[in-house]
């Protein structure tokens with residue numbers, strides 16, 4: 001079995017609620033910072049010191065505990081290479097992935113010749129703590145966890161995380177916190193991430209900060225692990241635009257807070273609409289909601305698309321039959337989706 005990232009094409013001009021992007025765009029300060037770049041800046045290999053210092057301050061960690069990457073995807077690849085390095089062809093190292101999950105973990109494990117061991121979430125997407133621990137073998141080199149989960153939006157109980165790290169036997173425990181800004185909670189700062197050499201936390205500035213097009217992510221762990229990971233990441237992986245965008249985005253706290261408020265209000269707006277239509281959903285700690293439309297799914301997807309609203313079909317993910325994932329960003333955008341959904345489900349034209 002091989003794995004790859006499934007790219008989805010979205011028609012131009014549609015409302016993009018399918019990739020959990022920031023639907024408001026980045027802070028205007030980011031654009032200003034990009035405007036201030038000059039021709040020499042573009043012609044020069046970027047200096048990361050300012051971006052590293054600003055990001056370390058934002059995450060409240062020492063710079064030694066941080067590696068910036070060209071999007072978190074780049075960080076996932078680097079961490080996978082580090083963890084599965086030397087995997088024997090005859091008896092490949094194993095990576096445990098709790099599914100449904102972001103495609104990139106399996107794609108990267110596959111790319112470096114490791115074996116993907118999938119552990120499904122339990123009924124109603126409950127976290128499978130004992131199943132993950134039971135899947136650990138002497139060949140396990142990586143365990144990929146996502147908190148909050150994508151596509152369910154559910155959190156991993158902290159006790160479950162601790163139990164897995166304790167049982168990991170030195171295998172890398174990669175905790176993908178792409179949506180931690182929305183959850184308002186992080187493993188960074190927890191003794192688990194501070195002291196364990198095998199715990200790597202991944203962050204992205206694509207989602208809450210709206211920098212998906214610039215590509216900016218981060219890995220966080222012990223100074224020793226980050227030192228090792230730095231050797232796996234290309235020396236100039238972040239482009240000059242991203243290096244000036246990060247400090248500018250962090251300075252605009254008001255914009256960030258406004259967006260988190262929009263996301264909270266949007267989730268509630270969507271929950272209320274789904275309740276009215278009798279559609280099952282899972283309360284999300286992220287900027288999207290997974291909803292089970294069941295037999296109506298195809299009608300919902302095509303009906304929304306016909307109204308220029310793009311949501312993500314997740315029905316082929318394990319345990320997600322009949323499900324779509326809907327980004328909840330700017331309130332007005334969510335309202336457009338809710339209105340379109342009403343037309344589709346109630347047959348009003």
Ligand SMILES: *Cc1c(COP(=O)(O)O)cnc(C)c1O
Nearest residue numbers: 071072073102150178204206217
């Ligand atoms: C979006 C996403 C990423 C990728 O972030 P980039 O910084 O855009 O590469 C990683 N993990 C999860 C779970 C995501 O949803």
